[in-house]
Structure formats: structure tokens, C-alpha cells
Amino acid sequence: MAEEPAASDLLSLDDLEAVSGARTGRRHLLSVLVENKPGVLARIAGLFSRRGFNIETLAVGPTDDATVSRITLTVDGAAHPIDQVTKQLHKLVNVLKIRDLDPDETIARELALFKVSADDGRRAEIVGVADIFRGKVIDVSKRSVTVEITGTGEKIEAFEELVRPYGLVEMVRTGETAVTRGRLVT
Amino acid sequence: MRAVDAIVECLKAEGVDTVFGIPGGANLPTYDALYDGGVRHILCRHEQGAGHAAEGYAKASGRVGVALATSGPGATNLTTAIADAVMDSVPCVFITGQVRTDMLGTDGFQEADVTGITMPIVKHSSMIRDPRDIPREIHEAFHIARTGRPGPVLVDIPQDLSRADIDYEPNPALQLPGYQPKSEGNVKQIRLAAKALANARRPVIYAGGGVVSADAAAELTELCTSDRFPVTLTIMGLGAFPAPHEQWLGWLGMHGTRAANYAMDEADLICAIGARFDDRVTGKLSEFAPRAKFIHIDVDPAEISKNVPAHIPIVGDAKRILPKLVREYRALTADSSRLDAWWERIHGWQERYPLTYEDSEDEEIKPQYMIEAIHEVTGGEAILTSDVGQHQMWTAQYYPFSAPRRWINSGGLGTMGFGLPAALGAQVANPDATVVCVAGDGSLPMNIQELATCVMEDIPVKVFLMNNFYLGMVRQWQELFWERRYSAVDMGTSPDWVKLAEAFGATGLRATEKSTLLDTMRQALETPGPVVLDVHVSKEENVYPMIPAGAAARDMVG
Numbered sequence: 026m027a028e029e030p031a032a033s034d035l036l037s038l039d040d041l042e043a044v045s046g047a048r049t050g051r052r053h054l055l056s057v058l059v060e061n062k063p064g065v066l067a068r069i070a071g072l073f074s075r076r077g078f079n080i081e082t083l084a085v086g087p088t089d090d091a092t093v094s095r096i097t098l099t100v101d102g103a104a105h106p107i108d109q110v111t112k113q114l115h116k117l118v119n120v121l122k123i124r125d126l127d128p129d130e131t132i133a134r135e136l137a138l139f140k141v142s143a144d145d146g147r148r149a150e151i152v153g154v155a156d157i158f159r160g161k162v163i164d165v166s167k168r169s170v171t172v173e174i175t176g177t178g179e180k181i182e183a184f185e186e187l188v189r190p191y192g193l194v195e196m197v198r199t200g201e202t203a204v205t206r207g208r209l210v211t
Numbered sequence: 212m213r214a215v216d217a218i219v220e221c222l223k224a225e226g227v228d229t230v231f232g233i234p235g236g237a238n239l240p241t242y243d244a245l246y247d248g249g250v251r252h253i254l255c256r257h258e259q260g261a262g263h264a265a266e267g268y269a270k271a272s273g274r275v276g277v278a279l280a281t282s283g284p285g286a287t288n289l290t291t292a293i294a295d296a297v298m299d300s301v302p303c304v305f306i307t308g309q310v311r312t313d314m315l316g317t318d319g320f321q322e323a324d325v326t327g328i329t330m331p332i333v334k335h336s337s338m339i340r341d342p343r344d345i346p347r348e349i350h351e352a353f354h355i356a357r358t359g360r361p362g363p364v365l366v367d368i369p370q371d372l373s374r375a376d377i378d379y380e381p382n383p384a385l386q387l388p389g390y391q392p393k394s395e396g397n398v399k400q401i402r403l404a405a406k407a408l409a410n411a412r413r414p415v416i417y418a419g420g421g422v423v424s425a426d427a428a429a430e431l432t433e434l435c436t437s438d439r440f441p442v443t444l445t446i447m448g449l450g451a452f453p454a455p456h457e458q459w460l461g462w463l464g465m466h467g468t469r470a471a472n473y474a475m476d477e478a479d480l481i482c483a484i485g486a487r488f489d490d491r492v493t494g495k496l497s498e499f500a501p502r503a504k505f506i507h508i509d510v511d512p513a514e515i516s517k518n519v520p521a522h523i524p525i526v527g528d529a530k531r532i533l534p535k536l537v538r539e540y541r542a543l544t545a546d547s548s549r550l551d552a553w554w555e556r557i558h559g560w561q562e563r564y565p566l567t568y569e570d571s572e573d574e575e576i577k578p579q580y581m582i583e584a585i586h587e588v589t590g591g592e593a594i595l596t597s598d599v600g601q602h603q604m605w606t607a608q609y610y611p612f613s614a615p616r617r618w619i620n621s622g623g624l625g626t627m628g629f630g631l632p633a634a635l636g637a638q639v640a641n642p643d644a645t646v647v648c649v650a651g652d653g654s655l656p657m658n659i660q661e662l663a664t665c666v667m668e669d670i671p672v673k674v675f676l677m678n679n680f681y682l683g684m685v686r687q688w689q690e691l692f693w694e695r696r697y698s699a700v701d702m703g704t705s706p707d708w709v710k711l712a713e714a715f716g717a718t719g720l721r722a723t724e725k726s727t728l729l730d731t732m733r734q735a736l737e738t739p740g741p742v743v744l745d746v747h748v749s750k751e752e753n754v755y756p757m758i759p760a761g762a763a764a765r766d767m768v769g
Contacts, residue, residue, distance in 0.1 A: 036406040038479055041504045043520035060389060063340070068330060075331045112513035118335045118355060121389040 049102035052081070054133055054203055056211050057096040057114060058122040061087070065119045069096060076113055078105045082135070082178075082200030093121065097202040124211060126203055133203035136173065137181045138163070142192035143170045151191055158184045169194055177201075214342045214372065215240040217379040218306070219248035221349040224381060227277055229253060229268065229639050231261040235281025236321060237308030240373040242279075253639065253668050256660035258285050260632040262292020263658065266301045267636030270619045271594055271644075273426060275356050276301070276636060281308045283321030286367070287328065291626060293363045294332040298623025299447060300424055302361035304352045309338065311371040326367050334362030342375035347383040354385055359392025360511040361424050392510060396527035396535065404482070404506045404523045405539035408440070411480035413502075413553045416440045417463065417492075420447030420622065421485015421509060422529050428452070428615040430533035431484065437537050439550050441557055443471035445486050447622040450612035460557065461566060464492040465758045466604040469564035472764035474557055475500050482506040485529050488518040489623070498763035508532055564756070566608055571749070574724040578602065578677055578748040581728065582609035585647060585675060588732040593645040594619065594637050598630040598654030601683040604754045606649045628657025634672040635661055645736060648674045652702050653682040659711070665741040666716040673735050674743045676708060679750050687753045712743035723747040 059065045066085060073080050081099040088095050100110055111123050126133075141151050148170055152162055155172040158180065164171035174184050178201055185196060205211045212220075218241060222230065229251040234242040245252050255261035258280040265276030280289050286307040296303045309315070310322045326338045335355045337348055345368065352364040408414055422431050428451045435442045435458055442452050443463040452459060461468030463475060475481060481503045486492070493499040496518060507514070507521035508529060515524040525532055568579040582605050585595070595610060596619040597603040603620055612618045619637055621629040634648035655676055665672055682700040689697050709719030718738050722731040728746065735744045755769025 036403070036410050038407060038410060038504045041407065041522040043505075043522050044516055044524050047520075063338070064326065064330075067327070071330045106516075109513065109517060112515075116334075116511070116513055118387060118390045 048104070048106055051102050053100050053102045053107050054126040054128070054131060054201060055098050055100060055111065055114075056124045056126055056203060057098065057120060058088070059094050059096060060119040060121060061092050061094045062119055065094070065117075066096070068117050068119065069114065072113055072117065076109070078110050082198070084200040084202045086202070095202075097200070099201060124205075126205065126211070130206050131203050132206060133177055133201045134175055135178055135181055135199055135201045136175050137184075137196060137198045138171060138173055139184065139188055139196050140169055140171045140194040141188045142168060142194050144168065147191055151188060154184070154187050160184065212377060212379040213240070213244065214345045214375050214377050215244035216248070217346050217377060218349055218373070219244045219250055220379060220381065221346050222250050222277065225350070225353045226274065230277040230279055231255050231264040231268070231636065232279030233258055233261060233281065233285060234279075235285045235308065237282035237310055237370045238279060238285075238306075238368075238373070239308075240370065241306070241308065241368075253635075253664060255632070255664050257658065258288035259291050259628070260635075260658050260661040260664065262289045262303070262305065263295065263626070263629050263632035264636035264639070264661070264664075265303045265305075266292060266296050266299075266629075267596060267619055267633030268640045269301050269303055269636075270633070271616055271637035272640035273616065274302075274640070275353055276303045277306070278303065279306050281321065282310050282325070282370075283323045285321075286325035287323055290329060290332065291624075293329050293365065295621055295624040295626045295629065296363035297332045297334060299420060299621065300361045301363065302356040303363045304349075304356050305363060305365045306349075307365065307367045308373070309367045309369040312369045313371070315369065326365065329365055332363070333365050334360075336365040336367070338367040339369060339372050342372040343377050345372070345377065346379060347386065350383060351385050351387055354387070355390060359390075360421075393512070393526050394510070394528040394531050396508070396525045396532035398535070400523055400525045401532060401535050402539050404508075404525060405536055405543060407480055407504065407506060407523060408438070408482065408540055409543040409545035412549055413474075413477060413479040414440055414482065414550075415460075415474050415478040415480075416442045416482045416484065417445075417475065417486055418442070418448050418451055418484040419445040419486025422448055422451040423485075423615045425485060425510070425529040426615075427485075427529040427533055430530055430537075434533050434537050434540070437540050438545060438547055439554065441474055441553070443467070443474065445489070445492055445622070446607050446620065448486065449607060449618045450615040453613045454611035460561075462607060464489075465494070466608065466754050466756065468566055469756055469767055470557055470560040472758065472767055473560050475503070476763070476765045477556070478503045480504050480506070482508070484508045484533070485510070487514045493518065494758045494766075495761055495763045568752075571725065574726060576722070576725050576728055576746060576748045578605050578679065578752050579609050580725065581675070581677055581746055581748055582606050582649070584728050584732055585649065586610045588729060588736060589645055589647065593617070593647045594634075594641060595647050595649055596620065596630045596634040596637060597649045598651045599625045599627045600651045600653060601679075601687065601752075601754050602649050602651045602677040604684075605677075608754075627651070627654035630654060631672070631674060632658050632661045634674070635665055635670050638670045638672050646672045648672055650674050650676045651683065652676060652678040652680060656706075662712065662715040662717055662741060662743070669740065671740050671742075674741070675732070675735070676743060676745050677748055678708070678745055679748050679752070680704065681750060684754070686751070690751070690753070692759070708743055708745035717741040717743055720744045721747070
């Protein structure tokens, strides 16, 4: 062993840790602010498909600023390195800000519409289940009832499980949208 | 002012002296403005040629290259050049005509959704929807193309909007709130990198095309020579460190030198600068540089930890970062002798595995000899462009580049037919330079039409055709990995390249014997105007050494 350099400059290469690039193994909710311009959503969707990233859910809407839209999407951090996803997104010129939302600091909600087959005998049961989930009955016909449920993805999936035995005609989900808790801007 | 006249004003304001392109229905108004607008227009013979010419212009000069095309097929013909420019980070602005706004979406004549088609292969693009936006959008295109990690930007302009009258104010304010490339680099990280370098026993500096793009060759050389750091470059970076040099290991990767690849394999610290760990460099990723920690300096944060996890990431412009790194490193006064054992090991590889070939003993021209001959007759001072294939690899191996922007090739996309139009563009950017296109007989026909452009515009590029009558690189792979089943690689003897050159109005020459090659090459260089020199080389020579696809660097063959 040759002599080490001056003590103040000590640094063992062995102590250096690689900076991310790893998979986190959990689902990530990304809140992306974009310029409200034609083709921006296509650019984002195209980027995901080209890089082999899979979007699990996607919700798009206006914000309080008419020139800015918000895209909330969920990505599987087990299948993809999230920092690659966000860094590639940042390269799009129309992307203004990306926030990888911390699940503990975030309120996420999704809206789902369930059309369940129901004859007279079972309708009350279904409405009962909907009540437990604080759902709203928004349409009733002779052979069906349609329920609106708002909540986290897990809540919606729980409701789906319960009404499936009655005969689920259709289910429509919006994908999650989210804000951070507290006064801070998302 | 007509919007198209504003476009020409914007081009001039951006310092554009020359554009390449072809007119058509949808960009007729732009061409009317170019008629007496004061910007030189070079009429190419195919939009792909115009696109590569813009790339060659940009790569040789460091300025933004510009190509114009009409809607539909004109625009789709540009796509290969756009994809090429995004892969090699070439600053280019492509301006396409589009059908009138009332025709959009109707499958009108010569309508193609060019912003949609090119979305995955541009740095940015936009379609004009309001003619008043045209000046701003053009300036934004130039700004985005040349800053940060350079790349192609496309502006698509519907024909009716380009004819509109607008109020033109020079230098409109850019509106790019989401575009803020970083340039300075984090000071703490730079300090940490200096310490890591000072503590490394087996360091390698691995630099790429980003150093050339950043005009940071001098800064790179300063860093490398601030100690006796071994240096290797990617094929895109050749010239960024002056070869030959005692610290120069040769380039690395699939057909790089053993010394460079083995050094990467055994390194304890690799300092990557403007390079992106392409698969042609790493070989089998899981066995790449297994003992190394990585410093990664790049202007594009998405490159960091994309293929190889970085230990010390530094995001920014190499030209700004490298001088700071040198200062920090010098302040540590590291003991250079710690590298003695490492250099001993490297010298061992260099002596055992020099880049070499078996020359012929008769008149046969070996392809490697042909490249050495080009180096001799040009004094190593020419700008060389190349097509893609064996000749490209041999040029990179046997022509030492002592300065940046002298080696112009299609590294990322690997576009055959790149060489001639790129040479055309490089010559326009450097009228007094000797520009040689090292072409392959498979590649050259793919854009040979640009010889007409060279003749008409008096662009005196010299095409040195390495003619082995094969799609040589494919043949090599078939020989090595497909039991010599030569499927669809025989190019035959057509065309007669001398006659073809003459038919275009260029000069055609041929060399088939080693003893007259140098003289014929000199004759080609001394002949005014464009020249095609058809050099018949060994038919079945292979490029060695080689990392077989999917193998690790230490498993190089040949």
C-alpha cells in the first residue's frame, strides 16, 4: 500500500453509493403540471410508450390557471425506475413541474360509476352496500342500478368486489387525482 | 410583413447564413421569401439529404443547421435525419410546410401529421396555429436546439398561416417556462469528484460526443493532463482529446482497442463526461466495468443512472464544469506515482494488443491501409465524414483525430447514406477545409443524388469510396455468427462509379492497386470540384478487434 493523501482528502471509493436508478417496488402517484397546449398529452403518452413505461391510471384536467393543466398519473415503481420516468418527463419542454407524491402526505381520490344488474328484490341490497360506501345512486331502471363511488383506489376496488356477485354490467373509473395535505401547494 | 418574410428575418437574426431544402406546394410562400431574402439556400435532391446536410453543417461548425421541406412526403423524407439528429444530439431546426388549416385532418393532398410522426424523435416540435406566433416559435426552436443537450426541433407551418400578414417585432420574448437546462454543476459534487479522482488507483476518463457539442475539448485535455489520467473516447467523441497522445488509450466499445476496453474492465473509477453508456460501449451491461465507481458528468439529467448507476452525478455543461474540476483536483496535489502500477498494466496491453492488421504483399488494397493513406494525403487535417459500416469503424481506428469537429459520423442511429450529404453540409460550413467522405459501397447509393447538389453548388467534397462489393459489416456478422451464409449482402459490380460520377458532372477516379493509391488520392484532392474515387479493397476483410454482441469487454475477439 502506498501512502494515502492528506487526511482532509480521505475518501475511500468503497464508501461511494450509487445514486438511485433503482426500482422502489411501490406504486407512485405523479402530479404533473403542463402547459395547456395542443399535443401535450400525446407527448406524455408517447414518451411512456416509447420508453416502455406503463401508465396505470391517468387523469387530466384544467387548473385554476387557464394556461396550465394538471395530469395525475400512477406508475408502477416495481416495473420502472421512477427517477428515469420523471427525468424523461422533465425533458418535455411543455412539462412545468413534476411531483412524486408521498403517500403519507397526499389525499388521493378517484370517481367510479358502477352499473349493477338489479331486479326489484336485489335493488335494496345493492343500495345498502352503496350507503355503507357513502355512494350515491344516480340512475335506476327496471333491471339495473347505477352507483357513484368516490374514494381511494382501494375503496373502489372493495366496492367492486362486493357488487360483482349481483352482476356488474359496467364499471367506469376516472383514475386517481390528488392533492398534498396541508397548506403547501401540490 | 408577410409571416414568411418574418421567418427569413428570424433566420438571419439567429445567424443563419445557409439553409438546405426542397420547395413544394405547402412551403411555396417560404421559398418566395427566400428568393431575395438574403439567406443562401442549397437545393438538395432529397429531403433526407437536406436533413443530413444540415446535420453535417451543425456538427462541423457548432452552429444550428437548418433544413426545409414541404408537407407530406417532403416532411416524412426528413424523418431519418431528424431521428439521426436526436440520437447524436445535433442542433438542427427543421421547418416544414403543412397543408392549409381548413384542410387539416381531411387527408388532403400531401397531408401528413408530421408533428405526430416525429414526436418520439424530436427534442421539441410545434405546429403553428396563429401566424403571430411564428417569429417567437422560430426563435424558441433555435434556443431549444442549441442549448442544454442539443437536438432537433421541428416547426410545422400551415401554408395559409405562412401567407398571413403579421406585425413583426425583432427578438420576441421566448415563452418557455418548462425549459431550464442546467449548466453550472453542483460545487459539492465537483469537489467530491476531484477527491474520488485523487484517491483512485485505476482511473479512466471516458468522454463522448457531449464534450464536442460543448466545445470543451481543451477543457477535457486540461483535466486529463492535470494528472496522468488514461483517456478513452467514444466514437462520437473522437477529436475531443488529441490523438495520438501518451495518455490516449484509443476509442472504446465494440471495435475499440483492447487497451481501452480492458482498462474500463479493471478500472476502480470511471469518469464519464458527455457520454451515455451506449450498448456499443458497455457490451453486456451486467459485466461492464464490474470494479468501478462512476462519476457521470452530463448536461442531460436523464442520462445519469439510465444505463449504469452513477456514484457522483454532476449535471451541467462540460465546458463550465471541467475547469472547476481541474481546479479542485489540482488543489488536492495528489501523488501521481499512485498511477504507476496502473500505467504499467495498461502499457502491457498496449504492447501486447496494438491496433494492427496484416498488410498485403501484393497490389491488393487493404481497407485499413486505405484509411492510413487518407491520413497521409490529408496530413490528418481534413474533415472526415463517413457512412455506416466497416469503413466507418476502420476510419475511427486508423485515422487519428487531433482536433474536434473533424470526425462526422452517424453513431447513434447508424444511418447508411449519411456521409455524402453530411460532407456537403460540412463543406458549406467550412469552405476552405478539405472535406472527405469515406463512403461504403452499400451506403453511398442511399444518398448519391446529393452529388448533383455538390456539382451545381460547387461544393468540392471528395468521396473516397471503400468498395468491397459487399454490405461488408453484415457480411462480417454472417461470416462470424451465421455460418458464412451470405444472405443478401453481395452488391455486385453495379454501378460503374466513375461513369456515375461523370454523369453527375463530377470527376470519377478509380484505384485498384496499392502502389498507385496515394497518387490517385492526391490527384483527387487536387482536382477542383466534387470527386468520387472508387477504391477497390479486399473483399472479405473483417473489422477487429471486436466485442461480439452481448458479450463483455474482456471477451474481445480478433
